[in-house]
Amino acid sequence: MVQRLLAASLGARQHSHSPYSGYAVGAAVLDEQGRIHAGCNIENAAYPQGWCAEASALTAMIMAGGRRVSAVLVTGPGPDIITPCGGCRQKLREFADPELIIIAADPGGIRQQWTLEQLLPFSFGPEHLKL
């Protein structure tokens, strides 16, 4: 499964629109039905309007009817290990448990993995708003 996520993430990364940072990213999420959805970062000449690969992958999942993320793999250019930005950690939290496995990769393969709990401790999630 991890190899499938890696392949999807690498494929999505090829579509990255990142002329300003030169930092191409691909992400792949596994949904509750065992389907994989992928996306890339899409930058904009008006810099703050760009968004991350994780957001693109989540958008693809939601549009396909998926509602829960059970694993996510993010591929950056290397050599430094990529790690999801704070905003993406919170976006993932909306559709995942704190036990979610987040895997970091680069074109050379898998580099490291964490749980969402490790990257976003004491997180605020949908259950906080349930009556």
Ligand SMILES: O=c1ccn([C@H]2C[C@H](O)[C@@H](CO)O2)c(=O)[nH]1
């Ligand atoms: O986990 C990450 C980290 C960064 N980026 C993007 C945002 C921006 O386009 C570029 C440089 O920050 O990388 C992602 O897509 N995902």
Ligand SMILES: [Zn+2]
């Ligand atoms: Zn992000």
